[in-house]
Amino acid sequence: MKTLNRxxxxxxxxxGSLLKAGAKVGVNYxxxxxxxxxxxxxxxxxxxxxxxxxxxxxxxxxxxxxxSALKVAQMLSMEKNILPQAYVEKFxxxxxxxxPLSGALVKKTFRKYFGKNPEDLFDKFTSESVNAASIGQxxxxxxxxxxxxxxxxxxGVRESIxxxxxxxxxxxxxxxxxxxxxxxxxxxxxxxxxxxxxxxxLELKRSKDISEKCSHLPNLDFPxxxxxxxxxxxxxxxxxxxxxxxxxxKEQNSQSDLNKIGQxxxxxxxxxxxxxxxxxxxxxxxxxxxxxxxxxxVIDFGCIKEIPNDFYKPYFELAKRENLINPExxxxxxxxxxxLRPDDTPQEQTFFTKLFYELxxxxxxxxxxxxxxxxxxxFFTEIADLxxxxxxxxxxxxxxxxRGSKHFIYxxxxxxxxxxxxxDLKAKDIIISQYKNFIQ
Numbered sequence: 518m519k520t521l522n523r524x525x526x527x528x529x530x531x532x533g534s535l536l537k538a539g540a541k542v543g544v545n546y547x548x549x550x551x552x553x554x555x556x557x558x559x560x561x562x563x564x565x566x567x568x569x570x571x572x573x574x575x576x577x578x579x580x581x582x583x584x585s586a587l588k589v590a591q592m593l594s595m596e597k598n599i600l601p602q603a604y605v606e607k608f609x610x611x612x613x614x615x616x617p618l619s620g621a622l623v624k625k626t627f628r629k630y631f632g633k634n635p636e637d638l639f640d641k642f643t644s645e646s647v648n649a650a651s652i653g654q655x656x657x658x659x660x661x662x663x664x665x666x667x668x669x670x671x672x673g674v675r676e677s678i679x680x681x682x683x684x685x686x687x688x689x690x691x692x693x694x695x696x697x698x699x700x701x702x703x704x705x706x707x708x709x710x711x712x713x714x715x716x717x718x719l720e721l722k723r724s725k726d727i728s729e730k731c732s733h734l735p736n737l738d739f740p741x742x743x744x745x746x747x748x749x750x751x752x753x754x755x756x757x758x759x760x761x762x763x764x765x766x767k768e769q770n771s772q773s774d775l776n777k778i779g780q781x782x783x784x785x786x787x788x789x790x791x792x793x794x795x796x797x798x799x800x801x802x803x804x805x806x807x808x809x810x811x812x813x814x815v816i817d818f819g820c821i822k823e824i825p826n827d828f829y830k831p832y833f834e835l836a837k838r839e840n841l842i843n844p845e846x847x848x849x850x851x852x853x854x855x856x857l858r859p860d861d862t863p864q865e866q867t868f869f870t871k872l873f874y875e876l877x878x879x880x881x882x883x884x885x886x887x888x889x890x891x892x893x894x895x896f897f898t899e900i901a902d903l904x905x906x907x908x909x910x911x912x913x914x915x916x917x918x919x920r921g922s923k924h925f926i927y928x929x930x931x932x933x934x935x936x937x938x939x940x941d942l943k944a945k946d947i948i949i950s951q952y953k954n955f956i957q
Contacts, residue, residue: 618654618671620644626669630748638746639665652714652819657756664756666740666816668717675715682708706923710798714819717752724754724818730793734955736781738812757814759806766802766941774811779891779944780951781813786935787952794829798822798927800934802941822927828854832928836881847874855922869920875903880932883949891936892943900936 618626623644627635635642641659648655652674658665682704713719721742728739738757746753760768765778782805789796797804799820806814831853840846848870851857856873857866879899883889890896939947 618646618649618669622672623656623669626672626750630750635667639667642667658753660746665743665746666754666756667746668752668754670715670717670750675712678708678711678715682711700919702923703919703926706926710820710822710927713821716749717747718749720819721747721752723821724752727789727793727795727797727818727821728815731785731788733957734781734784734788736777736812737785738808738814740814740816754816757806757808757816759808759812759814762802762805762807762938763941765807766943772943772945775942776944776946777811778807778813779939779942779947782935782938782942783944783947783949784952784955785813785815786931787950788955790824790931791833791952792956794826795821795823796928796931798931800931800938802938805938820927822924822931824924824928828922828924828928832924833884835877836884838881838885841874841878841881854925856920858920879903883947886949888946888948890945891939891947892945897936897940 623646624634627633627638631638635656635658639658639660641657643657646654646656646669653668653670656667656669658667721744724739725742728742731737732739740755740757743753786796786800797815797818797820799817804815804817806816808814831850834840835847835850835854840850848857851870851873852859857869861869879896882896883891
């Protein structure tokens, strides 16, 4: 894979890169309509070619930019029910496979923050990265016999967050049917989280804190972190030996091993949600490894969502069956969570009450069971079908679709990511409330 000697950091340069991608997309549409007119391809084949070409051109542009723009692609790759499969497959590469920085640029970063080249700081340091993602890349190192992973943030990522989001905002508004008026809190939430993700000193503190508080959970392991070799743009931790989560799920594994990893993952997330009230809000395969002895290894704590009690309480009260089927309680919680609004018309109140009842009744089924089978294709097909059905409804046109507290963005993202990972594992017989056994 080629390396990058520089990353565009200026607003004009980054905007220009996206405009070039836009031009290529325009050409792809011309080819698509040409294929339809000449009937060289049938409709489905022509549409698939269009999606594949567009996904490749957009991703090629984003991977050169890195940073927030690529992070958005990574987030979207988990939304399997929103994007065509061609986009999901291409954008999922942003989890752990993008062009790395050149060795010269890596050394420049070390000299800026430590006043030394990495070879002078460690006993061994690999100049080539072993993993490159949206915000940073990882190198192997050794110090006094310890094998280390050194994560280096790409230059200019933090400085370009605000301008990147301004470029992405019109796309998000159209894709998710968001009204510009009243959407500021949602975009501010995303911007704040991206600023946190690019603060490696904060990540180091949170990584140490959560890994210590979850260290007693069975079958789970975390790296040790080294503040003396870390700073605002570099984090050094233990090198963890294991297979990428996505690699593991593609192999032939016994059902007992799949269930073991699934139960570990579920307990880890429920303990964070219900006990710590803060959660690793980036549950995608690139952040987890599986060791040879089938332990789950958590290797990245970049995105942490703290859950305020005034959101936590009504959110999980809505997961209870008795509240779902009680119309008065249900409406009360919908107002508390800003799903229903005081200025709603009677039509909007009726429409969104029905929509969120269907959505929550389906999505909270695991929480109303003693054990749950995440390999159940019917459950996930129902989720996909419900989303597609409401996305096509003409009734939503003209309605205010900005719904819900800003906290939904990362809490829902956490659950969608967790459900997808559990489904990828085909984990069965997961004990939903087992985390309560580990409360200290």
